[in-house]
Amino acid sequence: MAIRQDDNRPNRRFGLVNLLLIGFGVLLLFSNFLPNPATQVPRVPYSLFIDQVNGDNVKRAYITQDQIRYELTKPPEEGAPTVLSTTPIFDMELPQRLEQHGVEFAAAPPKRPSFLTTALSWVVPPLIFILVLQFFARRSGMGGGAQGALSFTKSKAKVYVPDEESRVTFADVAGVDEAKTELTEIVDFLKTPQRYTEIGARIPKGVLLVGPPGTGKTLLSKAVAGEASVPFFIISGSEFVELFVGAGAARVRDLFEEAKKKAPCIIFIDELDAIGKSRSGSMGVVGGNDEREQTLNQLLTEMDGFTAQDKPVIVLAATNQPETLDAALLRPGRFDRQVLVDRPDLSGRKMILDIYAKKVKLADGVDLDKIAQATSGFAGADLANLVNEAALLAARVYRTKVEQADLNEAIERVVAGLEKKSRVLQPDEKKVVAYHEVGHAIVGHLMPGGSKVAKISIVPRGMAALGYTLQLPTEERFLNSKEDLEGQITTLLGGRSAEEVVFGEVTTGAANDLQRATDIAEQMIGTYGMSETLGPLAYDKQSGSRFLGGNSNPRRAVSDATALEIDKEVRGLVDRAHDRALAILNHNRDLLEAISHKILEKEVIEGDELKQLLASSRLPETPVLEGAVA
Ligand code: ADP
Ligand code: MG
Numbered sequence: 001m002a003i004r005q006d007d008n009r010p011n012r013r014f015g016l017v018n019l020l021l022i023g024f025g026v027l028l029l030f031s032n033f034l035p036n037p038a039t040q041v042p043r044v045p046y047s048l049f050i051d052q053v054n055g056d057n058v059k060r061a062y063i064t065q066d067q068i069r070y071e072l073t074k075p076p077e078e079g080a081p082t083v084l085s086t087t088p089i090f091d092m093e094l095p096q097r098l099e100q101h102g103v104e105f106a107a108a109p110p111k112r113p114s115f116l117t118t119a120l121s122w123v124v125p126p127l128i129f130i131l132v133l134q135f136f137a138r139r140s141g142m143g144g145g146a147q148g149a150l151s152f153t154k155s156k157a158k159v160y161v162p163d164e165e166s167r168v169t170f171a172d173v174a175g176v177d178e179a180k181t182e183l184t185e186i187v188d189f190l191k192t193p194q195r196y197t198e199i200g201a202r203i204p205k206g207v208l209l210v211g212p213p214g215t216g217k218t219l220l221s222k223a224v225a226g227e228a229s230v231p232f233f234i235i236s237g238s239e240f241v242e243l244f245v246g247a248g249a250a251r252v253r254d255l256f257e258e259a260k261k262k263a264p265c266i267i268f269i270d271e272l273d274a275i276g277k278s279r280s281g282s283m284g285v286v287g288g289n290d291e292r293e294q295t296l297n298q299l300l301t302e303m304d305g306f307t308a309q310d311k312p313v314i315v316l317a318a319t320n321q322p323e324t325l326d327a328a329l330l331r332p333g334r335f336d337r338q339v340l341v342d343r344p345d346l347s348g349r350k351m352i353l354d355i356y357a358k359k360v361k362l363a364d365g366v367d368l369d370k371i372a373q374a375t376s377g378f379a380g381a382d383l384a385n386l387v388n389e390a391a392l393l394a395a396r397v398y399r400t401k402v403e404q405a406d407l408n409e410a411i412e413r414v415v416a417g418l419e420k421k422s423r424v425l426q427p428d429e430k431k432v433v434a435y436h437e438v439g440h441a442i443v444g445h446l447m448p449g450g451s452k453v454a455k456i457s458i459v460p461r462g463m464a465a466l467g468y469t470l471q472l473p474t475e476e477r478f479l480n481s482k483e484d485l486e487g488q489i490t491t492l493l494g495g496r497s498a499e500e501v502v503f504g505e506v507t508t509g510a511a512n513d514l515q516r517a518t519d520i521a522e523q524m525i526g527t528y529g530m531s532e533t534l535g536p537l538a539y540d541k542q543s544g545s546r547f548l549g550g551n552s553n554p555r556r557a558v559s560d561a562t563a564l565e566i567d568k569e570v571r572g573l574v575d576r577a578h579d580r581a582l583a584i585l586n587h588n589r590d591l592l593e594a595i596s597h598k599i600l601e602k603e604v605i606e607g608d609e610l611k612q613l614l615a616s617s618r619l620p621e622t623p624v625l626e627g628a629v630a
């Protein structure tokens, strides 16, 4: 793809202005220091001058504001200078005195500033101001380096116009088939919008790519542009956020202005979370948020604004923290489509390895399947990096082809680098994770309310989750019944319970589950008044103030007895959910084993296969919990 950065011109103009400015400045400086002939005249004390006037020794005097130059009738001694100067003192009697002693005197005409000085005094200060602004703009525009002062409001988007040879297509992306299928539809929207608009369908405006870093989100969106052969504006969310309040919003405006001119086209906002962070979740930072909020509002306004259906502008955005996004972004008409771009599974890794292996010279008999098996948890970027490392290793020892050993060593290198960022599991850890996740899945499947389990994966995902049971970011649910919430707690405890059932002990892997389960239980009692003994009272104080911490709800003033009761109720809720999860898993022990073995083989189970497997799960006959109240 050809990169064209649009904002070169304003820059060059600014270079010229700078040069002129510096020239003026230098001139001004030097005009002050230019040798002044007046200074050659010897300077004497004022009192001496008065003496000399009184002694009738002064022939004539020339008085200016800052100097009196005078000529002696006769010098005090032979060869001494006859012209002297002195600094005037505010002396009202001087003219009288000079007249008395017959001195011929004159005053200089009032000084009129030269045209140059006037011009400079008008031009220089504003220019200095602009220079300072420019300095700040540069500093805050990190990376975007060469921005001019007057281009604050210019979006820094780079425009890619796909050209034939460097075009990225879907063929360059592997292992993310679901995402590709979804995005193929987007390509269709861009290519033949009429087909959809004629029937009256509304073309989606925003598509959100969600997934861990390095899984190919940026690559995929370039592929969409490449496949559709439309211009592609790429900008990172962080580039909107500026030192100056309002600059981000102006940039969003500018970006959409440009995009509309080039429609149909794609705007790609990388790292959307930089501007799209939930407004309520980020309380506590005093000030500082205004800028981001304005930028976000502007983005929402612009997305709501364009309605030209025959020339669609589709906004793609990527984030690896979907849970932090503002709910307003996910509403219909905005980023209402979410596409999961996940770490690739075994077959996906093989396909990605194939793509990158073609770019290096491989020795005969290299088994990429083995490499794919050994790289569980690697994202596409890691695999690309792996092949490159292997090639470097081979070249270091002057081999002309990459061998299996190089690839194996490269795995170790990449793993070492990854271990800090994400986790690569040992086999026994993997087993624990498998049972844990299947525990969540079985319990989650049997619980009412909560969203159904769509995917189980033991492909590690960053530090926090070693495996996961999938939920795409969904719109907020506004109402949850008591039963739903109890189900959620039970599901969260399903992972730990499975570990207990199978291994008889627990690991640290459930920490986050417990945190969330306890939070829900506390809210049920304290916020939603769902306790029978404590009644419909809100024991948590909802803090309306923006400046109090985000989710810390201090308790209302309650008696010690009530506090004790609250703690007991919360504890009771979680305990009952735990018992329930244990009962369910014991009852479905065979299924737990079966699915766990399967997932240890395949790493990911999803879709219909998962549905079928979970369909044979059963609730134990004696429910631990009774019915619920809405
Ligand atoms: P993200 O935007 O999700 O963080 P990128 O798209 O920037 O990831 O990926 C970085 C690089 O890793 C890409 O340029 C590509 O070389 C490689 N890569 C990542 N995922 C894939 C994939 N699924 N298929 C092929 N290459 C990939
Ligand atoms: Mg990216």
Ligand code: ZN
Pocket (backbone or CB within 6 Å): 436, 440, 495, 496, 509, 510, 513
């Ligand atoms: Zn868990």
